[in-house]
Amino acid sequence: MLNCLLANKETGLDPLYLLTPKLLEAWLSQVSNQTADLVRINLFCGKLGEVLIVPISNGKKLTLAGIGKNPKAANFAALPAKLGQRSYFLAFAPQALDRDDLALAWLKGCYRFEMFQEKKTKLAKLQIIGANHDLALLKAGAVALARDLINTPANTLGTEAFEQAIVSLGQDFGAKVSSIVGEDLLKQNYPMIHAVGRAADQEPRLVHLVWGNDTDPAISLVGKGVIFDTGGLNIKTGSYMKLMKKDMGGAANALATAQMIMQAKLPVFLNCFIPIVDNAISANAYRPSDVLPSRMGASIEIDNTDAEGRLILADALTRAIEDQPELLIDFATLTGAARVALGPELAPYYTKSDSWAQKLEFAARAESDPIWRMPLWGGYDALLDSDIADICHTASSSMAGSITAALFLQRFVADTPWIHFDIYGWSSKARPGHPVGGDAQGPLTVFAMLQKEYAQ
Ligand code: BES
Ligand code: MN
Ligand code: ZN
DSSP states (O other): OGGGEEOTTOOSOEEEEEEOHHHHHHHHTTSOHHHHHHHHHTTOOOOTTOEEEEEOGGGOEEEEEEOOSSOOGGGGGGSTTTSOSOEEEEEEOOTTSOHHHHHHHHHHHTOOOOTTOSSOOOOOEEEOTTSOHHHHHHHHHHHHHHHHHHHSOTTTSOHHHHHHHHHHHHHHHTOEEEEEETHHHHHTTOHHHHHHHTTSSSOOEEEEEEESOTTSOEEEEEEOEEEEEOOTTSOOOHHHHTTGGGGGHHHHHHHHHHHHHHHTTOSSEEEEEEEEEEEOOSTTOOOTTOEEEOTTSOEEEOSOTTOOHHHHHHHHHHHHHTTOOSEEEEEEOOOSHHHHHHTTTSEEEEESOHHHHHHHHHHHHHSSOOEEEEOOOGGGGGGGOOSSSSEESSOSSSTTHHHHHHHHHHTTSTTSOEEEEEOOOEESSOBTTBOSEEOOOSHHHHHHHHHHHHOO
């Protein structure tokens, strides 16, 4: 994917013209009559999705792509698959289309998950003079990391392999990675990560990645790493379970964010906590009605073993705030209710901090990574009361499920400035730049915000 954006020094490339219907008219008036006739005969008129290759003198050709009346950089992502396995340079595009956005859209459109397929998609390569290549590659690399991790099924990316993936990410950027595994989770007081993951074949773990200089502002990330969510004893039915290899999508997106921070060398002290479990079923599985201790100290009544994500996140969040970061961000495929509220494209987020929310919203405007703020509505907090323990992990009402899950997490972050994303992490319908499969939601916006806040 990343090799689909050609360096500026490459020569001998075919010219590619991005044309709106209006710009096409202007363009036709400048080319030879023969070329103009060919374009007209082929009924090319600059509509979005049209592609025309026009032969000109001495064996050369011009490639025209229609981008419609109101062109958007994101739509550009459909092109790499349409232009054959050839190498182009961007000869013309309207000034209004930002070159950096075009480069990122192109790269997103070059993503394919073909780990298990012999036949690879043939994609075009493109040179965009004037684009910030490093930045496009940094962002596209992070998107690809998130997608690859999510798309890899749980029999390949089990809890052990997922830990290894984080170890190798750490190695790439000189970060320190350590893990607490299996029974050690109990010894080191992570009872809920252990309880949720103990029924699985591969042991549960908490992986900690540390990068940067501890005198810089401390930023901590947490991501839900459920490598597969059967629902536990409250087992999911077939159609709901089918997609649940993506239940480590929060972790994948936290790691994508971490990768951009490290690659850009942002002057922050980064701590990333990834609780990894397989929510499986066995004789020793945790049960509905069990009461679990938590790292924070409160006892937690288990209502439904399918609400596993918030439990492992709670212990990880408790650990994260022990470092007193100046900002804590978690990503999680936490609730189906979040999808009911906002659908698959918009990433809902929660924060008590109006100032961080404002910074996030500002950053989101320039990224094609949309987010939407949701309320931590205090009126629903009492729904988490338990008759038998300090807290029940699910609400006594099924309404506002994404909000009550966020309210549960909020109980574990004390006064730490905190942003929580309840993401889907999946594209179920292909759109330009978003093939069906795992997807990044939030990292580009979060990274843009952190860069504005901390880059020197
Ligand atoms: N991983 C699921 C949430 C999910 C489901 C995200 C489908 C995206 C798509 C989570 O662990 C879960 O099962 N949540 C339950 C919570 C309920 C039992 C309170 C849910 O949302 O139904
Ligand atoms: Mn679940
Ligand atoms: Zn889950």
